[in-house]
Amino acid sequence: MGRKSKNTTFEQRQLCIFHHAKGRKYTEIAEIVNIPKSTVGDIIRRTAEKQSPTKVKHGGGSVLVWGCISAAGVEELVFIDGIMDRKQYLRILKGHLQRSAEKLGIQDTFKYYQDSDPRHKAYDVWSWLLFNCPKVIQTPAQSPDLNPIENTRQQGACNTTFLSSGTEKKIKGRMGEN
Numbered sequence: 607m608g609r610k611s612k613n614t615t616f617e618q619r620q621l622c623i624f625h626h627a628k629g630r631k632y633t634e635i636a637e638i639v640n641i642p643k644s645t646v647g648d649i650i651r652r653t654a655e656k657q658s659p660t661k662v663k664h665g666g667g668s669v670l671v672w673g674c675i676s677a678a679g680v681e682e683l684v685f686i687d688g689i690m691d692r693k694q695y696l697r698i699l700k701g702h703l704q705r706s707a708e709k710l711g712i713q714d715t716f717k718y719y720q721d722s723d724p725r726h727k728a729y730d731v732w733s734w735l736l737f738n739c740p741k742v743i744q745t746p747a748q749s750p751d752l753n754p755i756e757n758t759r760q761q762g763a764c765n766t767t768f769l770s771s772g773t774e775k776k777i778k779g780r781m782g783e784n
Contacts (some may be wrong), residue, residue, distance in 0.1 A: 611778075612726060613779050614645060614649065616642060618639050618641060618649075619649050619653075621635075621638065621639045622635055622639055622641075622646050622649045622650060623649070624654055625638060625639075626650050627732070632646045632647055637645040648716075651691070669685065670685070670686040670690060671684065671685055671686065672684040672686060672695075672698050672702070674702070674703070674706035674707070674710070676710055676712060676716065678711060678712055679710055681703045681706035682705065682706045682709075684698050684701075684702055686698070690723075690725065692725040692728035692730065692731055693730075694762050695725045695726065695728075695731060696728075696730055696734060699731070699734060699735070699738075700734065703718070703738070703739070704738065714740060714741060716739075716740060716741075716744070717740070717741040717743050718735065718739045718741065718742050718743065719742075719743040719745075720743075720745070721745050722745045734743050741763055
């Protein structure tokens with residue numbers, strides 16, 4: 607047997623959505639609109655499902671970026687095409703790490719942090735870092751992933767909110783790199 611239909615008016619549904627957007631709890635909304643709490647939950651859930659897209663038209667996807675972030679500032683961003691392997695990662699390090707450190711004035715004192723991704727732990731990457739980095743911070747095996755880019759973006763520091771714009775073209779456009 608199917609679920610019994612809950613008869614709510616358009617006005618009641620709009621009030622539920624309005625009060626939910628204002629941060630009210632389901633019990634408060636239920637009292638204000640005079641409908642059961644479970645019905646409020648159904649209305650909010652169904653509205654969220656309708657508003658979240660299932661298909662992306664005209665692009666979408668993601669952009670993979672390598673970046674240099676330090677207390678001295680933010681330097682080079684490298685846009686990565688395709689799938690990044692250890693060879694591409696090593697090319698990025700060779701081409702951008704030292705130059706970024708020099709621009710920030712920290713070339714002799716910086717500490718390079720990377721997580722425990724397999725391409726970061728590759729022998730050729732580690733041997734290059736050994737001879738070209740003053741200090742490499744190693745992440746313990748079972749440690750949580752610390753992601754300074756996400757922390758920076760959430761706090762609004764270093765003006766990196768442009769990373770959420772969606773496409774490489776848009777990001778470069780905001781950076782003035784067209």
